[in-house]
Structures are given as structure tokens and as C-alpha cells.
Amino acid sequence: MALLRKAEHAPQTEDFASDRKIVKFVLVKNREEQDDSAEGNVGSFEEALLPHLDAAHNLARWLVRNEQDAQDVVQEAYLRAFKSFRGFRGSNGRAWLLTIVRNTSYTLLKKSRAADLTTTFDEEIHATADESVSPAAILEYSEDAELIGQAMDELPAEFREILVLRHQEGLSYKEIADIAQIRPGTVMSRLARARARLKEYVTTRIGKEK
Amino acid sequence: MNCEEARKLTDGYWDGELDPITNQAIEEHLRDCPDCEQAYETHRSLIRVISNATPYYKAPAELRERIRSSLREEMAGQSTRTVAPDAKPSFPRRRPESRTILWGAPWNWLSLAAAVIFAAIIALNFLPGGQRSGADQFLATQLIASHVRSLMANHLTDVASSDQHTVKPWMDTKLDFAPPVVELSSEGFPLVGGRLDYLDNRPVAALVYQRRKHFINLFVWPVAGDAAKPTTSITHQGYQMLHWVDPDFNYWAISDVNEKDLQEFKQLFEKQAPSR
Numbered sequence: 466m467a468l469l470r471k472a473e474h475a476p477q478t479e480d481f482a483s484d485r486k487i488v489k490f491v492l493v494k495n496r497e498e499q500d501d502s503a504e505g506n507v508g509s510f511e512e513a514l515l516p517h518l519d520a521a522h523n524l525a526r527w528l529v530r531n532e533q534d535a536q537d538v539v540q541e542a543y544l545r546a547f548k549s550f551r552g553f554r555g556s557n558g559r560a561w562l563l564t565i566v567r568n569t570s571y572t573l574l575k576k577s578r579a580a581d582l583t584t585t586f587d588e589e590i591h592a593t594a595d596e597s598v599s600p601a602a603i604l605e606y607s608e609d610a611e612l613i614g615q616a617m618d619e620l621p622a623e624f625r626e627i628l629v630l631r632h633q634e635g636l637s638y639k640e641i642a643d644i645a646q647i648r649p650g651t652v653m654s655r656l657a658r659a660r661a662r663l664k665e666y667v668t669t670r671i672g673k674e675k
Numbered sequence: 676m677n678c679e680e681a682r683k684l685t686d687g688y689w690d691g692e693l694d695p696i697t698n699q700a701i702e703e704h705l706r707d708c709p710d711c712e713q714a715y716e717t718h719r720s721l722i723r724v725i726s727n728a729t730p731y732y733k734a735p736a737e738l739r740e741r742i743r744s745s746l747r748e749e750m751a752g753q754s755t756r757t758v759a760p761d762a763k764p765s766f767p768r769r770r771p772e773s774r775t776i777l778w779g780a781p782w783n784w785l786s787l788a789a790a791v792i793f794a795a796i797i798a799l800n801f802l803p804g805g806q807r808s809g810a811d812q813f814l815a816t817q818l819i820a821s822h823v824r825s826l827m828a829n830h831l832t833d834v835a836s837s838d839q840h841t842v843k844p845w846m847d848t849k850l851d852f853a854p855p856v857v858e859l860s861s862e863g864f865p866l867v868g869g870r871l872d873y874l875d876n877r878p879v880a881a882l883v884y885q886r887r888k889h890f891i892n893l894f895v896w897p898v899a900g901d902a903a904k905p906t907t908s909i910t911h912q913g914y915q916m917l918h919w920v921d922p923d924f925n926y927w928a929i930s931d932v933n934e935k936d937l938q939e940f941k942q943l944f945e946k947q948a949p950s951r
Contacts, residue, residue: 507750508820515739515827522734536738543742547749600720606728607720613728631690632726638692657686664721 510550513558514543520559520634521566527625528570530618538573542566560636564644567626574622598668606667616666624659631656676700681711685718743824747873811907811918814875814927819914821872822892822929825881831890832868832883842869846880854880854895854924857947864891864940874927884940891930891940898925906941908934917941921948 521542526535542565546553553561606612617625626645630636642649681704687693688701705712825831834845843856846869858866867883872894879896898920909916915937917928926944928937 507746508816508823511743511746511820511824511827515742518734518739518742519731522738523732526732532732535732536735536741539734539738540742540745544745544749547746598717600716603717603720603724607724608728609724610728610730613725614730617729628725628729632722632729633731638687638690653684653687653690653692656690657683660686660718660721660725663725664718667721667724 507547510547514546514550514562517559517562521562523633524563524626524629525566525570527617527629528567528622529573534573538569539566542569545569557640559634560640560644563630563634564646567644571622598671602671603664603667606670612667612670613663616663619666620659620662623655624662627652627655628659628663676704678704678708678711681705681708682714685715689715689719689722740830743830751873811909815909815911815916817874818892818894818916818927818929819912821874821881821894822914825870825872825883825892826890831870833870835868837866837868839866842866842882845869850878850880852880852897852924854882855948856882857944859884859940859943859947862943863887864943886930886932886936886940889930889932891928891932891937893944894927894929895924898923908938910934919945921945 518539521539522535525538525542526532529535529538542562546562546565555561617628620628623645627641630641630644636644638649638652641652645652645655647655681701684693684697684701688698693701705715834842836842836845837858837860839856839858843853846856847853849871856866856869860866864884864886867885867890870881870883872879872881874894875896877896879894882893882895884891884893904920907916907918909918914929914931915934917926917937917940919926919941926941928941928944930937932940
């Protein structure tokens with residue numbers, strides 16, 4: 466009973482400093498138990514991954530080539546990411562998120578447009594595209610978003626994705642390999658092929674305009 | 676290095692992804708081979724065109740909102756799923772030895788009840804201010820998440836006004852309670868506006884005040900039952916939180932201002948709040 470009486474007479478507004486110490490102690494103890502809870506992670510999840518929303522949307526938009534689908538993919542990807550966020554221990558949140566966005570995009574592509582995924586492209590012939598076009602002639606298109614956008618849209622998904630990751634997100638070969646789930650050695654050759662395709666598109670256009 | 680090898684590596688060279696020795700070999704080759712040099716220049720122009728001209732599709736603002744609210748729904752769903760199972764594991768942890776002693780005997784439920792009551796008494800007496808610490812900690816985490824979200828996602832206020840007579844009626848229409856809203860701008864805590872939020876499994880009022888360049892979120896909701904408890908101050912992840920209750924409402928103030936400012940804010944708020 467002595468204990469109970471002590472509780473009754475405990476001052477309601479306690480000494481601030483000592484009160485805080487006690488709470489802090491309890492907090493530390495509880496943090497271990499709660500660290501893995503999704504609730505505890507929602508703030509840090511948003512802090513870590515919402516800044517990459519533009520990158521996520523851009524990649525999805527290029528992959529599914531349709532604004533509404535891209536938004537659905539991104540939302541779905543964020544939910545997936547959130548559910549497995551406690552398993553994420555890396556430091557590269559952007560690459561991790563983009564991997565999920567990519568996989569989600571492919572799930573949608575596989576469902577709706579299987580044909581889009583097959584590359585019917587003869588690499589050997591196209592890799593040695595016409596080199597007679599001068600660098601200056603190509604550079605004239607450096608503001609032509611419409612042309613490059615069209616050219617990109619005609620590429621297979623695996624080329625669109627690698628060009629976006631390299632040229633728009635500035636990711637390293639290693640990061641691209643992780644996201645696209647290919648060997649690092651494949652990144653360079655795939656990038657070379659994708660660029661060659663774009664170059665072919667641009668030089669064809671230049672040839673037509675001559 | 677011959678031309679064929681050099682052409683194969685051009686992309687890696689341009690991207691700066693080759694090892695230093697290969698890099699140097701390519702540079703030497705480009706210096707000596709006009710054809711490859713020309714091809715490389717063309718390639719470089721193309722890469723510049725791709726980098727410059729590829730349209731970048733930024734996310735529309737409403738997508739951000741959509742994601743935030745879907746996360747919130749997900750979080751609400753998860754919290755109802757996880758709170759109950761979470762509550763149990765801490766229970767045997769408090770009396771690790773009793774499980775083996777009491778296991779199997781018919782009288783163990785009585786002993787168990789006694790042990791629980793005893794543990795509760797101990798807990799109540801030795802952890803003043805911390806009786807609800809598990810719940811408080813859970814809430815504190817939610818509060819930080821809410822606070823951070825309100826600042827980062829451009830959703831600080833639903834009603835932006837420094838006039839308490841605008842903010843309060845707005846709140847009154849949206850909630851099933853009428854939170855006190857006071858004006859503290861002459862004391863250095865101007866009212867920025869109000870917002871609805873969801874905490875502790877209920878809609879709550881979030882009043883937003885400013886202290887210099889910092890924002891203070893004050894979450895207010897009605898007291899459930901007899902919850903008289905001392906003021907609690909919590910520091911977590913660099914945020915200051917201050918919790919107090921009056922006969923009608925729970926208050927949680929959270930900010931990145933220093934502890935003294937938050938204390939001052941609380942005192943001013945309490946002084947100005949209409950007593951009931």
C-alpha cells in the first residue's frame with residue numbers, strides 16, 4: 466500500500482528535467498521493439514523515397530508510355546516499396562525505388578502488351594550505322610524534344626529504360642545493372658545498341674531532310 | 676588496340692566506366708586514328724542530343740497526394756493489424772521466470788492475474804510519466820511522421836489563416852469537437868493555419884504555428900476518460916515533443932524548435948486558451 470500511496474501523492478507536474486530523463490530511458494527501450502513496425506517507418510519512408518517521385522514517374526512514363534498507367538504504376542510501386550521498406554537497409558533509396566518501379570512497369574507491360582517486350586532488332590547491322598553524318602548535323606537536334614521523344618518511344622522497353630537511367634538519372638553502370646537485373650558487362654553493350662538505334666533514327670531523319 | 680575493339684568500348688569510354696588502362700589505350704587509339712576520332716565525335720554529339728532533348732516527365736502534384744493518402748490508408752490498415760499482436764510479446768517479457776513455474780497447473784490463472792496486477796502496480800509506481808510509454812512512443816512516432824509529412828509534402832494547412840476566427844469555425848465544421856484556437860502572434864508564435872490529421876485512431880485537429888522559421892504542429896483531440904497526467908517532454912529524432920492535457924483535450928506540440936521555445940509556447944497557449 467505504501468507504493469500506492471506514493472503514487473497518489475506524486476506531484477502532477479513533475480520536475481521537468483528528471484521527468485524527461487525517465488521518458489527518454491523508456492523511449493530507448495521501446496524503440497528496439499518498435500523499430501520494425503511500419504508505423505515507425507512511415508515518416509522515414511516518405512523522407513527517403515518521396516524525393517525520388519519525379520525519377521520514379523519519369524521511368525514509369527517511359528516504360529508504359531501512357532500517363533495514366535504511369536501514375537498507377539508509381540502508386541503501386543510506392544505501396545510495394547512501403548511494404549518491404551523494413552527489409553531495405555541500403556543507402557541508395559533512388560536505385561531501390563527505381564528497381565521496384567521498373568518491375569511494376571514490366572508486370573503491367575506483360576499483362577497488356579506482350580509484344581512490346583520483344584526486341585526484333587538486328588544488333589550487328591545497326592550497331593555500325595551510318596557515320597557519314599557530321600557531329601554538327603546531329604547537334605542541331607539537341608533541342609528537338611519531339612524528335613527524340615518519338616525516337617525513344619519506338620525503341621524496345623529495355624532500351625528506353627537503359628537510356629532513361631543513364632542519361633536522365635545519371636546512374637552508374639553498376640546501379641543500372643542492379644535495376645535492370647543484368648550483368649554489369651551487359652550494360653555497356655546494351656547502352657551502345659540503344660544509342661546506335663537512336664542515332665539511326667536521327668540520321669535517317671537528317672537524310673530525309675536533305 | 677584496333678578499331679573494332681575501340682568502337683566496342685566507345686560507350687564505356689564516354690560514360691567514364693572503363694578502367695584507367697583501357698581508358699588510356701582508347702585515348703591513344705583515338706589520337707592515331709582519324710576515322711575512329713570522327714566516329715567518336717559523332718557519338719558524342721548524339722549522346723549530348725539524347726541527354727538534352729529527351730523529355731523528362733515530372734510527376735504531377737496530384738500523384739504525390741495520391742501516394743501520400745494511399746500510404747496513410749496502408750498505415751492505418753497495418754496499425755490495426757499489428758498493434759494487437761505487438762501488445763502481447765512484451766507481456767511475458769516482464770515476468771520471464773513465471774512462465775515455467777506456473778505452467779500447467781490449474782491455479783496458474785489466479786497467480787497469473789495476481790502477477791499481472793502486481794506488475795502493473797510496480798510499473799505504475801516506478802515509471803511515473805511512463806505508464807503509457809509504449810503507447811506514447813507509438814504515438815510519438817506517428818506524430819513525427821505527421822509533422823514531417825506536413826512540412827515536406829506541401830500540405831501544411833488545409834485552411835491557411837492567421838485569424839483564429841477563421842481557423843476555429845473551419846475546424847468545428849470538420850470535426851466532432853471544437854478545439855481551442857488561440858492567436859499568439861504578438862508573443863512570437865503567429866498562427867499559420869489548421870489542418871485535419873489522423874492520429875491515435877481518430878481524426879484530430881492540427882494547428883500550425885510558426886516560431887521564426889520553424890513550424891510547430893499542435894495536435895489536439897478530446898481526452899478519453901480520466902487521463903490526468905503530467906506534462907511530458909520527449910526528444911526523438913531531433914524533434915521536440917511536448918504533451919499535456921487539460922480537462923477537455925489532449926495536446927501534443929511537435930517541432931524542431933528548442934525545448935525552451937516549445938515550453939514557452941505551451942504556457943502561452945494554456946494562458947490564452949478559453950477555460951471551460
